[in-house]
Amino acid sequence: MALDILCPLCLEHPESISHALRDCRLVKPVWHQLGSHHLNTNFFSQDVNLWLSSNACLKSSHTVKGIPWFSLFSFAIWALWKQRNQVVFNNKGVNPNISNVICMQAMEFVYCVTQPRCRNRMIVRQIKWEKPDMGWVKLNTDGAADVAAGSAGGGGLIRDDQGNWIIGFTRKIENSQQLLG
Ligand SMILES: [Zn+2]
Known part of the structure; x- marks a missing residue:
């Protein structure tokens, strides 16, 4: 069985991990749009393992466009891989808007997942x-007051330990100032 080793997007270079996720001429502009050059000048020359781990593990204080870079980076990797599979398996084209999609997803993740402790979390309890x-x-x-x-x-x-009624009482207070005072 002959395997086609060419990148399915550009059809110019063999498809390696670094080519598919970073170096392909159809992928590189996405990283530029996301602002990769703001953080790391050797972004496109790093060894692929180091590139993946160092970018995905950056502290959330490293932000680009106000979004933590680790989040942008991780969503970009995932989106670029899914896009590549859409091209290969579903004959889809390259999404020209993919960097916006990545920004939206990364922002949503940051707001929904990484800050829940700061918010009043609703707990449903019976x-x-x-x-x-x-x-x-x-x-x-x-008691109640109008x-x-x-x-x-x-x-x-x-009530007793079986829930049986033992005794009850009610009290009407004509002047609620007595209560409030
Ligand atoms: Zn390519």
Whole structure:
């Protein structure tokens, strides 16, 4: 079986990892559009393993266009590989807009995944009454006030460790100032 070793994008050079992801004349402009030259002057001459690890492991403080470079770099690698496969397996053309797509994905990742600790994260929890330990009783109370109408009320009940009602009470407070005070 004869394998075609030429790059499926340019059809000019043998397809190596570095050619497919970095050096192909149809891939290089994408890296320029992403701003690779801002960070590393030997970006296009590094050994491929070092190139992959050093760029993907850069601290998030290294930003290009306001986006951490490690994120831009990683999404670019993935997008360029997927594009290459679209060309090979689905006869698709090269996407002229791919650098914008990469920027959007990298930005989305940074906002959604790397900063969740800074945000108020919503946790969905089911609230239900829980029995007290065996031999204990539980008192639940609640109250409400209508400040405009000046009235308020409250109540409570005591249940045993099986949830059986023991006693309950309600209280109406005509003047809610008593409550607020
Ligand atoms: Zn090529």
